[in-house]
Amino acid sequence: MPVHHLMVGTWTPPAAIFTFAFDDEALTLxxxxxxxxxxxxxxxxxxxxxxxxxxxxxxxxxxxxYAVESPNSIVHQASFAMPHDGAPPISLDSPCLSRLTLSLSTHLVSLNSPSL
Structure with a gap:
């Protein structure tokens, strides 16, 4: 399959997900x-x-x-706030850029995974 679809998020507002098509034979993006x-x-x-x-x-x-219906159709499903116990109240304010986190998919279900 020569065409691969890549999804790219934005680091800063305005928020968006960009979809690109990369053809690995023609080397086009x-x-x-x-x-x-x-x-x-x-x-x-x-x-x-x-x-x-x-x-x-x-x-x-x-x-x-987000539900990914196709490369042209990505639909927002839900958002969940991530407050942290003990976090100062200012960290929840809109202008504060104090928290970022990494998300990776895994084959293990987190509630049933053994401790690492």
Missing amino acids: VKVNRTAIPVDEPISWMTFSHDKKALYGAAVKAWSS
Whole structure:
């Protein structure tokens, strides 16, 4: 399969997910789509579910979930705030850029995984 679709999140507002098509035979890269996402949730890290039907993102203050229907159709499903116990109240304010996190998919279910 010579064409691969790449999804790229933005680090800063305005938040979006860009879809590109990379042809590994012609060595071309073309922007396919720009999907607007919640403005206060630019994705710093993202990962796909193993079946490639969902995309999970980590923004400064929220986790987000998107349904991937096709390279041209990515639909926001839900966002979840990520407050941290003991975090100072200022870290939850909109202008604060104090927290980023990495998300990676795994074959293990986190609630049943053994301790590392």
